[in-house]
Amino acid sequence: MGQVMYLLGKLGTLFTDSCRTAGGVFLLLGDTLRSMFRYRLRWDQMLEQMYFIGIRSQVVVLTTGAFTGAVFAAQVWFQFKRFGMESAIGPTVSIAMCRELGPVLCCLLLAGRVGAAMAAELSSMKITEQVDALRALGVYPVEYLIVPRFLALVISAPILTALALVTGIGVGYFVAVKIFGVDGAYYWDNTIKFTDRKDVMIALIKSFIFAVIIASIACHKGMNCPPGTAGVGKTTTEAVVNASLALLIVNFFLTVLLNALLYSN
Amino acid sequence: MLELKGIQKSMGGQAVLRGVNLKIGSAEKVVVIGRSGCGKSVMLRIIMGLLTPEAGEVFFEGTRLTGLSEEAWNPYRKKIGMLFQGAALFDSLSVFDNLAFPLREHGEKNEDVLREKVTEALKIVSLSGTEEKMPAELSGGMKKRAALARAIICRPALMLYDEPTTGLDPIVADSINRLILHLGKMLGMASIVVTHDMTSARMVGDRIAYLHEGKIYFQGTPEQVDKCEDPLVRDFVRGHAEGIDVVG
Numbered sequence: 001m002g003q004v005m006y007l008l009g010k011l012g013t014l015f016t017d018s019c020r021t022a023g024g025v026f027l028l029l030g031d032t033l034r035s036m037f038r039y040r041l042r043w044d045q046m047l048e049q050m051y052f053i054g055i056r057s058q059v060v061v062l063t064t065g066a067f068t069g070a071v072f073a074a075q076v077w078f079q080f081k082r083f084g085m086e087s088a089i090g091p092t093v094s095i096a097m098c099r100e101l102g103p104v105l106c107c108l109l110l111a112g113r114v115g116a117a118m119a120a121e122l123s124s125m126k127i128t129e130q131v132d133a134l135r136a137l138g139v140y141p142v143e144y145l146i147v148p149r150f151l152a153l154v155i156s157a158p159i160l161t162a163l164a165l166v167t168g169i170g171v172g173y174f175v176a177v178k179i180f181g182v183d184g185a186y187y188w189d190n191t192i193k194f195t196d197r198k199d200v201m202i203a204l205i206k207s208f209i210f211a212v213i214i215a216s217i218a219c220h221k222g223m224n225c226p227p228g229t230a231g232v233g234k235t236t237t238e239a240v241v242n243a244s245l246a247l248l249i250v251n252f253f254l255t256v257l258l259n260a261l262l263y264s265n
Numbered sequence: 266m267l268e269l270k271g272i273q274k275s276m277g278g279q280a281v282l283r284g285v286n287l288k289i290g291s292a293e294k295v296v297v298i299g300r301s302g303c304g305k306s307v308m309l310r311i312i313m314g315l316l317t318p319e320a321g322e323v324f325f326e327g328t329r330l331t332g333l334s335e336e337a338w339n340p341y342r343k344k345i346g347m348l349f350q351g352a353a354l355f356d357s358l359s360v361f362d363n364l365a366f367p368l369r370e371h372g373e374k375n376e377d378v379l380r381e382k383v384t385e386a387l388k389i390v391s392l393s394g395t396e397e398k399m400p401a402e403l404s405g406g407m408k409k410r411a412a413l414a415r416a417i418i419c420r421p422a423l424m425l426y427d428e429p430t431t432g433l434d435p436i437v438a439d440s441i442n443r444l445i446l447h448l449g450k451m452l453g454m455a456s457i458v459v460t461h462d463m464t465s466a467r468m469v470g471d472r473i474a475y476l477h478e479g480k481i482y483f484q485g486t487p488e489q490v491d492k493c494e495d496p497l498v499r500d501f502v503r504g505h506a507e508g509i510d511v512v513g
Contacts, residue, residue: 132315133353136346137367137415138339 021242024224029216031142032150039143041151049152053114054159060113061106061160062167068101069093069168073175077182086176090187091194093172098199102165104251107210110157111243115218118149119239122222123232131223141223150215157211158204165203198262206254210247217243266291266455267312267423272321273479274307281307283479284321289423294449294456296470298463298501303476305459306350309425312457313347314338325423343371346416346454347425352408354400354415360387361396364415371419386414389451390444406437410444417448424448426458430465442468463502467491475501 076089122145125131134141169191176182221239225231272285281304289295297305310316312323314330323330325341333341354363364383365373373379387393390410400408409429416424426445430438442465449456449469458469466473467487474484475498483490483498490502499505 128356129349129351129353130355132310133347133349133355135315135335136313136342136349137370138342139370140335 021220025216025220028142028146028220028223029212032146032216032219035140035143035147036151039140039147042144042148045144045148046152049148050156052117053110053152054156057110057113057156057160058163060109061164064105064109065097065102065164065167066171068105068164069097069170069172070175072096072101072168073172074180077176077180081180086180086182087186087190089176089182090173090191093176094169094191094195095199097165097168097172098195098203099255100251102168103161103203103206103210104247106161106164107157107207107214107247108244110153110160110211111214111218111247112240114153115214115243116236116240118215118218119222119225120232120236122146122219123225123235126223126225127227127229127231146215146219146223149219150212153215154208154211157207157214161203161207162200165200202258202262205258206251209250209254213246213250214243217246266293266326267457268324269308269312270322270324272308272311272318272323274304274311274316274318276307280479282311282318282321285476285479285481287474287481287484289455289457291422292449292453292455294445294458294469294471296458296460296466296473297476298460298466298473299476300501301461304479305476306427308476309347309427309457309459312425313345314342343367343419344422345425346419346421346423348409348413348416348427348429350427350431352400352405352412354403354408354412356400358400359396360392360398360400360403360411363400363411364418367415367419382418383414386418387411389417389448390414391440406433406441409433409441413441413444413448417452417454420452421454424454424456426456426460428460428462429458430460430462435464438462438465439468441465445469463504 073089073093076092077086080086080089080092122131125145131141131145134144173184173187173191177184177187218239221235221242225235267289269285269287272282273280274282281302285304285308287295297308299305307316311318314333318331321331325345328341330338330341354360355366358366361380361383364386365379368379368382373382383396384393387395390413392407392410392414395403395407395411400411403411413429429441429445433441445456445458446469448454456469458465460466470487472484473487473490475482475490477483477497483493483495485493490498493499493502
């Protein structure tokens with residue numbers, strides 16, 4: 001009985017902690033949106049962050065997109081060949097890349113690369129009193145530190161996702177047509193015929209929402225880092241893990257919602 | 266100039282300040298001493314608006330600061346400078362950009378004016394020629410002096426020093442103490458210095474306040490503090506650890 005009560009107590013604490021963290025993330029998101037309109041936008045900071053997030057992430061995102069498209073095209077070819085459905089490989093790869101693989105994998109990588117960097121940088125500033133120094137100099141930290149990072153990520157993530165899609169579909173074509181000998185004309189014709197503009201919209205909407213999640217969680221973790229250098233490591237790990245899990249869970253609900261909204265007829 | 270009335274604050278469920286009352290006059294230098302964890306730095310953060318007290322009020326130049334919004338606080342933050350314990354220089358900016366930061370934030374765009382003011386502030390703290398250095402390239406004492414230059418560049422009326430000599434060798438600590446005195450005279454600023462260092466407290470303080478169990482337990486001139494026969498104050502001032510269990 002005692003152990004059951006202990007376990008229930010632990011679960012209760014976990015639940016209330018999770019609710020508190022989620023509340024903190026939403027409050028920070030609200031404050032970030034409010035600060036966007038209340039203060040002047042710091043273009044220099046935002047462009048610097050866009051360079052770090054957008055340009056410096058290209059290699060990892062393009063490589064992921066390319067090899068995801070290649071592997072998926074190969075797997076689909078192995079299965080579809082048995083039924084003589086090679087001409088359906090193109091649209092299958094393209095739709096899977098647009099609706100799921102492109103935005104999810106691209107944003108998981110961004111959660112790892114950019115989310116970790118944001119959380120580590122902000123938490124280092126927090127523990128070395130630089131965030132307090134900003135406030136002491138009359139600058140609101142959300143406006144100076146978070147808004148540029150938030151905007152840079154929500155602008156860059158859909159662009160990077162679009163690049164990953166193009167690369168994945170292109171490399172998928174190369175693998176199916178040049179390596180496995182699928183007819184190129186049929187491949188493209190079916191890809192264009194069955195890939196809807198709405199599929200691309202799903203990719204861009206998902207990546208936008210994922211970017212909001214990554215930026216909010218990483219910045220919240222960074223700004224609430226416990227004191228000490230151990231806190232920076234813990235904060236960074238938690239930011240990546242929480243952002244990745246939140247992204248995967250939200251992806252399920254987004255998939256259901258977007259399909260209901262865009263394909264209701 | 267500044268008045269604290271019944272300030273109370275808890276941290277992590279533990280009451281740290283339990284009704285602090287303190288008045289500071291124009292150009293007065295008050296040193297707050299007390300044992301580690303007694304709430305000295307918390308008090309400075311409340312004065313600067315970085316923490317909100319659970320009870321009590323802060324008045325600055327007759328205006329009640331407690332309860333002001335972040336935006337409403339900012340005009341007063343221009344009049345109050347703070348030197349943080351770890352200097353808190355922005356490590357992604359050069360010394361020049363660190364010093365120019367508050368000026369730029371207050372609307373100064375002219376690069377010639379910025380350079381002139383930064384050069385002057387660095388000269389005051391004897392750091393001329395370090396404009397292009399990054400904070401990581403500076404020693405502990407140089408960081409504190411650069412942070413001090415950043416804090417005074419907008420000519421505040423009140424300066425808060427959070428343990429300005431902690432972690433510095435005695436010679437550098439002495440130079441910081443002299444700098445605090447020099448700045449007070451030159452700029453006519455009032456100062457609150459939080460420290461454990463009694464040499465520093467005697468040197469820079471017009472008045473010394475001893476914070477104990479969340480309240481100002483004793484205050485007086487450095488001479489009065491030295492002559493105080495209260496065992497708590499006497500032990501702290503003389504650095505005696507009598508009555509504290511030492512295991513080992």
